[in-house]
Amino acid sequence: MAVVPENLEWSLTVPSVKELVIQLPATVPTRYIRDEKDAPIAPVSDPSVCIPLIDMAKLVNPKDREMELQKLHVACKDWGIFQIINHGISDEFLKPGSLEGYGQAFVVSEDQKLEWNDMIFLKALPTENRKLEFWPELQPHKFRETIHTYSENMRDTTVSIAGFISMMLGLKAEELSKAFQDGGYDLRLNCYPPCPESERVLGIASHVDISRITLLLDCGDTPGLQVLKDGRWVSVKPIADALAVDIGTIMKIMSNGIYQAPLHRAVVHSSKERLSVATFCYPSTNVHIGPAKELIKPGTPALYMTLTMDDYIQRFFDWKRDAIPFIDTLKI
Numbered sequence: 001m002a003v004v005p006e007n008l009e010w011s012l013t014v015p016s017v018k019e020l021v022i023q024l025p026a027t028v029p030t031r032y033i034r035d036e037k038d039a040p041i042a043p044v045s046d047p048s049v050c051i052p053l054i055d056m057a058k059l060v061n062p063k064d065r066e067m068e069l070q071k072l073h074v075a076c077k078d079w080g081i082f083q084i085i086n087h088g089i090s091d092e093f094l095k096p097g098s099l100e101g102y103g104q105a106f107v108v109s110e111d112q113k114l115e116w117n118d119m120i121f122l123k124a125l126p127t128e129n130r131k132l133e134f135w136p137e138l139q140p141h142k143f144r145e146t147i148h149t150y151s152e153n154m155r156d157t158t159v160s161i162a163g164f165i166s167m168m169l170g171l172k173a174e175e176l177s178k179a180f181q182d183g184g185y186d187l188r189l190n191c192y193p194p195c196p197e198s199e200r201v202l203g204i205a206s207h208v209d210i211s212r213i214t215l216l217l218d219c220g221d222t223p224g225l226q227v228l229k230d231g232r233w234v235s236v237k238p239i240a241d242a243l244a245v246d247i248g249t250i251m252k253i254m255s256n257g258i259y260q261a262p263l264h265r266a267v268v269h270s271s272k273e274r275l276s277v278a279t280f281c282y283p284s285t286n287v288h289i290g291p292a293k294e295l296i297k298p299g300t301p302a303l304y305m306t307l308t309m310d311d312y313i314q315r316f317f318d319w320k321r322d323a324i325p326f327i328d329t330l331k332i
């Protein structure tokens, strides 16, 4: 008898999408097909639906800083996602090489729709969190060193963004930066093989990240990421050397709902493979998650409960995905 996962911490094993594609199917197994009606996709020609672009060089330049900080604040409030350029990470580390992936997470029933995606999920920082038995050792060449340096670069970038965000929210910048410095960083390497029925499947179904902040790297120029804004799916156009910064549920709670944690998804292409790397930043386990105390005043009560990181993760694993959005289960 098949083992049925009790919660989202365990996942049923599913076939590899890449292996399926090798057989050159003309159609796709029904388990991947999603024909249900969804929000419309915004036309790419509409300039009002372009996700905000933040220049990190301007954030550190006293002459341009004030304006760019305002842009950042508005991006977090209105979108919860933006792209950053001039983040200082060398190009070499934005190309993590050819990544191979296998597996899917959160598959809890045999008839649940599957994603057109093979992925590898790794705990990267702090280094003692690494379970090296899951890390490829010899192939791809230099995988371990590359991921090590890559995750450290992602941490440094997240720490600077956190500093700027805390300034705009009126929080103590050093405290938040320190919390991000000591946080946990997990990597999800997504591989979306080409799909003969690309319009009828999803690479990643619509979701909100449960992290504090997620940095997303497109390894190439094939678009795939879409974010839901005002009832329409907006495509994020990959920009060379840019990273997308996505506000997760923890940051939305911390900001007491001032910042958005947007629904996003990944669509796939009919003839091109797409690779992306998501770096999820979490607080370390001893940190409490809740609205920042500076933001709770008479007239602006806490909208979300405060709980330990362990409780937060446990609640996520026990959450029933089809019921209410996860963040709503944490409302006071």
Ligand SMILES: O=C(O)CCC(=O)C(=O)O
Binding pocket: 188, 190, 204, 209, 216, 224, 225, 226, 264, 265, 266, 276, 277, 278
């Ligand atoms: O591939 C993408 O652009 C989206 C990835 C994503 O949302 C995730 O891994 O959580």
Ligand SMILES: [Fe+2]
Binding pocket: 207, 208, 209, 214, 264, 278
């Ligand atoms: Fe995501």
